[in-house]
Amino acid sequence: MRQLYFALGLLFLISLIVQACSNEPKPTAKLEDEKLDSLDACATIKDPNQPKPMALMMRQMAANSDSMKAKISRGEVLDSLQYPFIRFYAVEPTDPNVLEPNFFEKARLFQAAYKALFQHPSEQKTYYNLMIQACVNCHENYCSGPLKRIRKLPIQ
Numbered sequence: 001m002r003q004l005y006f007a008l009g010l011l012f013l014i015s016l017i018v019q020a021c022s023n024e025p026k027p028t029a030k031l032e033d034e035k036l037d038s039l040d041a042c043a044t045i046k047d048p049n050q051p052k053p054m055a056l057m058m059r060q061m062a063a064n065s066d067s068m069k070a071k072i073s074r075g076e077v078l079d080s081l082q083y084p085f086i087r088f089y090a091v092e093p094t095d096p097n098v099l100e101p102n103f104f105e106k107a108r109l110f111q112a113a114y115k116a117l118f119q120h121p122s123e124q125k126t127y128y129n130l131m132i133q134a135c136v137n138c139h140e141n142y143c144s145g146p147l148k149r150i151r152k153l154p155i156q
């Protein structure tokens, strides 16, 4: 009887090991669709559990945009102190190949659009939408995955 238990135990163990080896680790399985999209298209993202500083800043920028959209929609005026510019272009990206002249040019245009938003307190809806367009303009060239999410950010 003990031998039978031992054999069954061994069999179970082997089946576990075989399963663990045949199943690719699926850390992304729990992420929502949006995240999956962004991981797919930014195929450069090697380890989603160890995001690079630029990826983390981008997440913050997306969260800030959500919050700006909500405030403008409520008729509130955005305070530049609450939304300092995030210098994402100065930190390490997942894929160092993005750091080329066209990227920095898109970043410069984005920064100008960001500044303009706070220089026009009475037209923030218009300038907010232009700022989001500058996110889109860069993402069409670099890392197209988050576009689905970014395209939901403009205020109608």
Ligand code: HEC
Residues within 6 Å of the ligand: 038, 042, 045, 051, 052, 053, 054, 055, 056, 058, 059, 061, 062, 065, 092, 093, 094, 095, 098, 103, 104, 106, 107, 108, 110, 131, 132, 134, 135, 136, 138, 139, 142, 143, 146, 149, 150
């Ligand atoms: C000048 C180019 C550029 C601009 C402008 C830009 N992005 Fe990005 N974005 C990138 C790049 C490159 C990555 C990939 C970063 C990485 O993986 O290190 C990225 C990644 C992201 C991600 C995925 C982050 C993750 O890994 O979870 C989101 C979301 C995002 N950006 C949203 C935005 C939003 C919202 C804006 C505007 C407010 C914006 N981006 C403006 C280039 C840009």
